Amino acid sequence: MADPDALVAGEALIDMFPTTSERLADVEQFKRRAGGAPANLAVAMTRLDSTPYLWTKLGDDPFGTHLEDVLTEQGVPDRFLNVDPARKTAHTLVGDDPDADQSFVFYKEDSATMAMEPETVPDDVLTDLAWVHFGGVMLCEEPARTAMLDLADRATDAGCTVSFDPNTRSDLWPDPEKIGPTMREALELADVLKTDREDLASVLSDPEAAINDVAKELTTVGPHTVLLTQGKAGTYALATADAPWGPAEADEPAVEVEAVDTTGAGDAFTAGAITGLLDGKSLGATVRFANAVGALTTTETGAMAPLPTREAVEQLLA
Template identity: 50%
Template sequence: MADPEILVAGETLIDFLPDRPGGLDAVETFTRRPGGAPANVAVGLATLEATPWFWTRVGSDPFGDLLARTLGEHGLPDRFVERDPEAKTTLAFVSHDEDADRAFTFYRDGTADTRMEPGLVDDEALETVSWVHLGGVTLASEPAREATIDLAARAREHGCTVSFDPNARPELWSDREEFATLIGELLPRVDVLKATPEDLAEADVGDSGNEPAALVRAACDRGPHTTLLTLGREGAAALATEDSPWTGETSHPGYAVEPVDTTGAGDAFTAGALAALSAGEDLEETLGFANAVAATTTTAEGAMTALPDRDAVARFREATPLAGDE
């Protein structure tokens, strides 16, 4: 296999999915699933025939064994998959409301992914990839925070396109202002930003009540040349400035589906967008493809386990009307 064109970095964890909607205090049974936003993106890319390098760190415990095995089964190389003999693997318990929207409760104090350290991804690797994708959860703890910021800076030095998903998780931050400050410091080092209105609000970039066009402009004003804004049932919007290879502004209404589980839908969108942009697709096709990947994912339970391949995405796009066209 040729060296990957994309490197993804960040947490891999276990999601525990509930057997019913409602608060965690009312749930008696959970189903274990591999997860973590960057891990979902990495597996999504592999499923879409754009296998990346993946830098992550899991414990040398049974959950870490499961995750390392799962990554390998999806074809991800183990070059940058670290095992920590002194820390456990992160766990996240998911709760759903009646519309399948979810919230997370993390068990992540001193776990393996918080202990990622700068320098594991060497210059040789950065010289061979064209894209580096980062997530925001690793910014919540040291030394993983320093490792994430360091990788972003070194990737830019090597001429890589840096993409970033803030993935705001307020429950991981004791100080909301610290999150906003860190995102503000990182955005000038980012080329492609994928975010939700809620992410941008937490980062003090625009207001979640603003129109999508205003939000993508506000985000690009902070550094990225391209912003991809996911809007749930309302699809997605995007803006690429004149500094971008795919200049333009566009939107996509999304697809008409009845979601079963939205866990990982944003990560599926990111995988679709990275696969499309890295293959030279324009912004309009990128949004359509990424929305189809995300919408397909919501029709099954789990994040990693629901990710579609290219054939499934093509069939979905042929068979599923755009939202509002039913």
């Protein structure tokens, strides 16, 4: 297999799903699933025949061993699957929430997952890549925050397209006051942004503005391409003249499927978007492809198991 031309950076962790439908405090049994947005994304890209490197850090514990086994079985290269002998792997409880699609309780403090170090990925690797993606969870605390921003900065210098998927859940951040400044710093380093209006409300002048105005404002902060997911309303995308595939605008409806579980759908969408753009698809074709990847992922429980192949996506769109 040829060396990957993309790298995904961020957390691989364990998602714990209740075996019964009740509030998390009352659940007695859980089922374990490999998860973490960047890990989901890397596996999704592999299923789409655009296998990337995954740079992550695992604990030297049963959870870490399981994640390493799953990722390698899925075909993700192990070059940057680092193991920390002194720390444990993070995990997340995933439960039902009457006010949202899901609720999450993160256990990540002092974990190997958040102990990623700057300059782990050498410059000579970056110069051979076309694309680098980093996720927002890793920006919540040090040293992972510095590691991600350093990677994005060096990837830009190496000529890579840099994409970013933020996560501004305040319960993830030890110091929520850092959310706004950190998001702005990350956006300045990003070429492609995948988000929704809620996740970046802290940096928008008017989060309730029309979707095209939200996208335009975000392109003034740094990214030349903005992908705004809107759930059942589909996806709006905008690219400026600085984008290799632009200028362009796309407003694509959601792909209708029988949804069972939305875990990982956003990560699958991002994998589809990166794959489409790496393949040279137009912005509109990329969004249609990515919408289909995300939709198919909702048809089974879990984040990785239902990730579709390229053939399945093309069949859905046919």
